[in-house]
Amino acid sequence: MGASRLYLSPPDCGDLEAKAVEGAVRSGWVAPLGPEVDAFESEIARFSGRTHAVALSSGTAALHLGLNALHVGAGQDVVVPTLTFGATAFAVTYTGASPVFLDVEPTSWNLDPNLLAAFLSERAAAGTLPRAVITVDVFGRTCDYDRIMPICEEYGVPVLADSAEALGAMHGSRPAGSFGKAAVFSFNGNKIMTTSGGGMLVTDDAELAAKARFWATQSRESFPWYEHEEIGFNYRMSNILAALGRVQLSRLPEMIVRRRSIRDRYADALSGVDGVSVMGDPPWGQGNGWLTTMIFDLALHPDAPRRVREALEARNIESRPIWKPMHLQPVFAGAESLLTGVADRAFKTGLCLPSGSAMCDDDIERVVEGILAELDVR
Known part of the structure; x- marks a missing residue:
C-alpha cells in the first residue's frame, strides 16, 4: 500500500x-x-x-x-x-x-x-x-x-x-x-x-x-x-x-505555532542546498505560516519548480506553484498594469509546500526527501 x-x-x-x-x-x-x-x-x-x-x-x-x-x-x-x-x-x-x-x-x-x-x-x-x-x-x-x-x-x-x-x-x-x-x-x-x-x-x-x-x-x-x-x-x-x-x-494560536515550526523545519533542512531558499518573515512583522513558500535559483536548478512539483506528486505529495500574477491571466488580458518583474520571477522560481498544522515530523521528512532526491542532493 x-x-x-x-x-x-x-x-x-x-x-x-x-x-x-x-x-x-x-x-x-x-x-x-x-x-x-x-x-x-x-x-x-x-x-x-x-x-x-x-x-x-x-x-x-x-x-x-x-x-x-x-x-x-x-x-x-x-x-x-x-x-x-x-x-x-x-x-x-x-x-x-x-x-x-x-x-x-x-x-x-x-x-x-x-x-x-x-x-x-x-x-x-x-x-x-x-x-x-x-x-x-x-x-x-x-x-x-x-x-x-x-x-x-x-x-x-x-x-x-x-x-x-x-x-x-x-x-x-x-x-x-x-x-x-x-x-x-x-x-x-x-x-x-x-x-x-x-x-x-x-x-x-x-x-x-x-x-x-x-x-x-x-x-x-x-x-x-x-x-x-x-x-x-x-x-x-x-x-x-x-x-x-x-x-x-480558539485553537488558532497553536495552529500558527505549528505552521511556523513546519516552515522553520523546511528552512533548516534545506539550508545547506545552494540555490534553494525558504521565504521567512519580513522585517516589519511575523507571518502566520499559512503556506511555506520556497524559491529556486534556476541557474543552478533549471526548471526546478516544475521538476520538484512533479517529483513530489509522484510520491503522493501535493505542492503548488506560486499564484500566477493577475496581469498574466487571460481573463485580464489588456488590463492596466505597472510592473517591475518581481511577481513574474516569483511565479517562475517559487513553489508552495505542504504546510498543514496536522502534519507530523515524518510528513515533513517525506517532503524534504522528495525535494533533495529530485535536485540530486545527498
Whole structure:
C-alpha cells in the first residue's frame, strides 16, 4: 500500500469541532444567523483589533461588500497587487470597476510601496486617482503598512485590506486585519482556520458594518413583507459554520505555532542546498505560516519548480506553484498594469509546500526527501 496523500493545506479539525457542530444543529439554529454567528463576529473583531465584524459566506463576498461600502463603481479603478488569488481582482469587477495591477516588493511579495507612490503621484497629477487600493497579505505575510498607509492617506485613497490568508499574522504589534477602512478574512477549507466555507469583513466603522450586514441579507427593509430599495446579496454565514469557526479560532494560536515550526523545519533542512531558499518573515512583522513558500535559483536548478512539483506528486505529495500574477491571466488580458518583474520571477522560481498544522515530523521528512532526491542532493 502506497504512502497516504499529503495535501498542501488541509483543514485541521477534530472532536471539539465535531461537538460544536452537533451542538449547533441540536440547538435548532440551522439556518443562516443565530447566536453562534453573533459570538463568532465578536471574537473575530476582538482577535483582529477591530470593533465590528460581519460574518459572510466567503472571503470573496467580504471583498465585494467592502468595495461596495467604499462606493467603488462602474468606470472607476482599483489598485490590486498582481501577485494574488483571482478573487481579489474578481471582486473589483463585480462592482463594475477595473483592477489596475501593481507589482510587489521582493521581501514579502506584497504590494510595492515605491511603485504605489509613483502610481498615485502620476494619477493625482492627471486627476484620475483610483477609487481604492486593495492590499493583500499574501501567503500569511503582512504588507509594509508603515509605508503604504501614509501614501494612501496623502492622496485620500481608502484601503481595503485583503487579509484572507493572514489571520493571526502580525505587523509589528498590530494584527493582520487591523489596517485600512475595512479588512477581510477567508475561512475556506484550505486556510489556516476554517468554517468549511466562509469569510469575515472587519472594520471600526459602525455604519459600514451595518450597511454590509444589510446588503448581505438581501437588503431587506423593515416591512412585514419583503421590501427592497437596493440590490442585495445572499452572503450571510450559517450558525452551524460559525460554531465550527469558534472552535477553530480558539485553537488558532497553536495552529500558527505549528505552521511556523513546519516552515522553520523546511528552512533548516534545506539550508545547506545552494540555490534553494525558504521565504521567512519580513522585517516589519511575523507571518502566520499559512503556506511555506520556497524559491529556486534556476541557474543552478533549471526548471526546478516544475521538476520538484512533479517529483513530489509522484510520491503522493501535493505542492503548488506560486499564484500566477493577475496581469498574466487571460481573463485580464489588456488590463492596466505597472510592473517591475518581481511577481513574474516569483511565479517562475517559487513553489508552495505542504504546510498543514496536522502534519507530523515524518510528513515533513517525506517532503524534504522528495525535494533533495529530485535536485540530486545527498
